[in-house]
Amino acid sequence: MEFKVAMQQVGVDLDALRKALCEADPAALVDLDPLDAGLRVAAQVTTGELAGLLAEAGYPVGPMAIQPQPSVCCGGCGG
Template structure:
């Protein structure tokens, strides 16, 4: 399920975590505007996307990263309203 406003998700990295670029490429077909990076500590992957949590979990698992929904922290919408959306 996709949302209209991007949501930010934080996921603690594990031994099996792929690189941010792998996740961004995997999510691109569902959300061409997806942004994936690491926080300043390098221990948390940040994902900004309109993809909902169930679809996010599915894509992460397709990359080989076995993430449970409870591992994903969803932050409030990061939409600034600047695009008029």
């Protein structure tokens, strides 16, 4: 799943977030969205699991802050 996460905090520690996410999904990706300074997350987790992982990493967010994104998978790689 891909998610956009609206962050209240400034100065997000991406390395800490990557570590937390990769414990749940070793292939997880996270970066800052240059358009709105929120997070872009790609991980095989549910919205609730992502909220829990963010909170454990020190970045709690409300339920409306996490927006699942439509899939961009074309199916060409078999995934």
